[in-house]
Amino acid sequence: MRPLNWVLLVAGFLLTALGLSLTIGGAVLMGAQSAQQNGQYLTLDSQRYQSTGHAITTPSLVLDPGESGMTGLPPLEELASIQVRVNPVVPDQPIFVGVGDASEVADYLNDVPHAAIGGVTWTEEDQLSGQWSWASDAEGQLQETPGTRNPAAPTDQDFWVASTTGTDTQEITFDLQEGQWTLVVMNADGTSPVWVDLQPGARTDVLGAVNPGLLIAGLIGLLLGIPLLLFGAAGLGRDIDQGTPRPTPTSGDVPGESPRGVTGHAASPLSFTGQLDEKLSRGLWLIKWLLALPHYLVLALLWFSLVVTTIAAGISILFTGRYPRSWFAFSVGVLRWNWRVGFYAYATLGTDRYPPFTLARANYPAALEVNYPDHLSRGLVLVKWWLLALPHLLILGILSGGGGAIGIGSIRDNTGWGLSLLGLLVLIAAVALLLTGRYLPGLFALIVGLNRWVYRVWSYTLLLRDDYPPFRLDQGPTDPPRQPVLTGSEATPDNPAA
Numbered sequence: 412m413r414p415l416n417w418v419l420l421v422a423g424f425l426l427t428a429l430g431l432s433l434t435i436g437g438a439v440l441m442g443a444q445s446a447q448q449n450g451q452y453l454t455l456d457s458q459r460y461q462s463t464g465h466a467i468t469t470p471s472l473v474l475d476p477g478e479s480g481m482t483g484l485p486p487l488e489e490l491a492s493i494q495v496r497v498n499p500v501v502p503d504q505p506i507f508v509g510v511g512d513a514s515e516v517a518d519y520l521n522d523v524p525h526a527a528i529g530g531v532t533w534t535e536e537d538q539l540s541g542q543w544s545w546a547s548d549a550e551g552q553l554q555e556t557p558g559t560r561n562p563a564a565p566t567d568q569d570f571w572v573a574s575t576t577g578t579d580t581q582e583i584t585f586d587l588q589e590g591q592w593t594l595v596v597m598n599a600d601g602t603s604p605v606w607v608d609l610q611p612g613a614r615t616d617v618l619g620a621v622n623p624g625l626l627i628a629g630l631i632g633l634l635l636g637i638p639l640l641l642f643g644a645a646g647l648g649r650d651i652d653q654g655t656p657r658p659t660p661t662s663g664d665v666p667g668e669s670p671r672g673v674t675g676h677a678a679s680p681l682s683f684t685g686q687l688d689e690k691l692s693r694g695l696w697l698i699k700w701l702l703a704l705p706h707y708l709v710l711a712l713l714w715f716s717l718v719v720t721t722i723a724a725g726i727s728i729l730f731t732g733r734y735p736r737s738w739f740a741f742s743v744g745v746l747r748w749n750w751r752v753g754f755y756a757y758a759t760l761g762t763d764r765y766p767p768f769t770l771a772r773a774n775y776p777a778a779l780e781v782n783y784p785d786h787l788s789r790g791l792v793l794v795k796w797w798l799l800a801l802p803h804l805l806i807l808g809i810l811s812g813g814g815g816a817i818g819i820g821s822i823r824d825n826t827g828w829g830l831s832l833l834g835l836l837v838l839i840a841a842v843a844l845l846l847t848g849r850y851l852p853g854l855f856a857l858i859v860g861l862n863r864w865v866y867r868v869w870s871y872t873l874l875l876r877d878d879y880p881p882f883r884l885d886q887g888p889t890d891p892p893r894q895p896v897l898t899g900s901e902a903t904p905d906n907p908a909a
Contacts, residue, residue, distance in 0.1 A: 412771070416646030423640025424712050427719065430632020437626030444618040452494045452612035459500065460596075461606045462553055464524035465562050469594040471513040474587055491587050491615040497596055498580040500606040505599035507565045508583045509574035513591040519568060520595075522560040524603065526553035564601045637719060641738075644720045648737030651744050651771045680876045682780040683863045684889045685754050687855050688762045693848050696760045696841045703756035706766060710752065713745045713770075721873050728792045728874060739783055742873055744770025746866060747779040758811075758833065759858050760841055761850070779866065781875050788877050796872040803868040803880055810861050833861050860886035 446453055460467050499506045511519075566576055572592070575581045576599045585592070596607055720738045727735055751766040753759060754777035762776045772778070791799070811833045830838070840854050867880040885891045 412647055412650040412769070416643050416650060418643070419639050419646065420643030420716060421712065423636045423638070423643050424716055426632050426636025427640050428636075428715065430629045430634075430636050433625050433629030433632060435629070437622055437629050440618050440622040440625060444622055447614045447618070450614075452492075452614045454494075454496075454610055454612035457496075457498070457608045457610040459606075459608050460526075460528065460553060461500075461604065462526035462555065463604045464526050464555060464558070465597060465601055465603045465605065466520055466523065466525040466565075467528065467553065467596045467605050467607070467609075468516065468520070468525060469528050471591050471593045473591045474589050490617060491613060493585045493587070494582065494612040494614070495585075495594060496580055496582045496610040496612070498608040498610075499578065500608060503578050504606075505576060505578050506581060506605075506607060507574065507576045507595075507597045507599045508581045509565060509568075509571040509595050510583065510585045510592055511568075511570045511572060511595065513593045515570040516593045516595055519562065519565075519570075520558075522558040523562045524556065524558040526555045526605075528553060562597075562601045564599065565595065565597045566599060640716055640719055641723055644716055644741045645735070645737040647744065647770055648740035648742075651740040652736065679867065679881075679890060680782040680784075680878050681863075681867050681870050682778070682782075682890060683750075683866055684778045685750075685759060685761055685859045685862070686776040686888050687850055687852075688764070688776065691760075691844060691848075691850055692763050693845050695763055696844065699756040699760065702765070703752055706748075706752045706756075706768070709768065710745075710749060713748065717742055717745045717873070725792050725796075725874055728787050729789055732786050732789050734784065734787055734874065736783065739781075739875065741770065742875060743779070743781045746781070746869060746873075747772070750779045750862070750866060751775055751777045753777075753862065758837065758862055759855070760837060760844070761855060761859070781870050784876055787874070791877055792874055795877070796874060799879070800868060800872045802882075803871075806882075807865055807868055811865055833858065833865075836861070856886040856888070857884075859888055860884045863890075 443453055495508065497506060497508045565571075565574075572588075573583055573585050575583050583594075585594075596605060596609065598605055720741060724734050724738050724742075727733065748766070748770055750758075751773075754761050755764070755766050759777075764776065766777075767773045767775060772780075797804075809832055811831050836854060836858050840850060840858065843854075844850050861884070863885055864880070870876055871878070871880050
């Protein structure tokens with residue numbers, strides 16, 4: 412393959428990825444700027460906090476442009492403003508909301524039972540301790556700090572730079588200014604407990620200055636990157652096809668078409684094979700995923716490019732009914748490369764031979780081919796990749812996605828991980844290989860069959876074929892032979908019709 416085509420593809424990938432990121436960022440900033448019209452603030456979801464202490468505090472906000480090296484900026488109060496809305500959960504309960512210097516707040520709450528949002532506090536060395544996250548689907552987490560003293564009423568203190576009090580929703584606005592500041596929420600009389608709903612917000616005029624340039628730069632990146640990427644992919648596709656014979660199909664060779672008088676399962680347009688090595692290392696699979704890291708980096712580039720070429724090919728199919736041959740060869744090459752790496756490193760573990768760095772056909776135990784279609788339906792291109800493929804996509808979610816057979820996680824923080832059915836089977840095969848030195852043949856046939864199903868669906872959703880994938884698990888290292896059934900004039904006494 413010519414290096415120039417790879418250069419075009421990589422350059423197109425970098426420009427397109429950068430342009431896409433800048434365009435999305437510019438669009439988000441445009442939406443944020445629009446939401447700030449008429450003095451509005453960008454707000455997060457309201458979250459409930461309940462403390463058995465006398466106060467709830469936020470992590471201190473440190474603002475020191477000179478110390479951070481950000482000199483020459485406009486005054487902080489002109490850059491951004493913070494707004495906090497606090498609503499008492501207990502009806503008619505007077506609450507107090509104030510912003511004060513962090514050191515004076517610390518002195519005021521010294522030895523007073525109170526709580527810090529998210530478990531974030533400031534140490535004696537002015538360093539953050541703990542973790543703070545804002546999750547709208549759970550009650551706010553607080554770290555309670557014990558104490559023995561009851562505080563004086565917060566309304567009697569004179570160190571607040573901004574404060575408000577009342578029995579209904581209280582709103583406080585704080586323009587950024589140099590210093591270290593802490594937000595405090597209390598009952599107006601300083602009693603406990605404190606139970607409130609808190610909603611933070613912010614606004615800045617910087618978005619208006621940044622947004623036009625960001626959006627324009629992103630669009631320029633896309634205009635330059637997409638053509639380079641498409642030209643590079645087309646060149647690589649032509650390199651793959653160069654010198655490859657194109658047999659003239661007969662009626663029996665055309666997928667979906669049968670010889671006269673013969674019926675049965677149509678031959679799949681996808682040729683998918685994976686041959687198990689006679690001798691496999693017991694423990695190499697433990698580091699194959701690491702050895703394949705260079706392939707993962709290349710595949711990230713190739714799959715991004717494949718999405719772009721598929722969109723471009725879909726437009727071509729919509730108007731011409733044909734998939735450009737060079738992009739078709741490139742798409743098949745990406746699937747071929749992906750299957751080789753999966754067969755080696757994670758999806759099968761069927762060989763110890765390192766996968767070649769090529770999109771073209773190679774002498775390797777894992778192989779993949781897709782027959783090129785002379786014509787594709789113009790209308791199907793609009794619905795087959797999502798609507799028609801939906802039943803298969805649901806199945807793939809179980810076979811190889813997150814809807815797996817094993818899941819471990821935490822309901823409290825909404826985190827966890829899952830192991831798909833295919834991943835579980837590969838893990839069982841790997842452990843058996845480690846203990847016995849053998850890859851169980853029946854399990855290998857099942858794993859390859861599951862992968863075959865996955866790639867059949869991919870070839871359909873990537874618009875490579877109009878042939879709907881069968882709901883059939885064809886196990887084994889090679890595609891199953893077609894089982895013809897003779898009918899009509901082809902039936903003989905020795906071959907009776909069905």
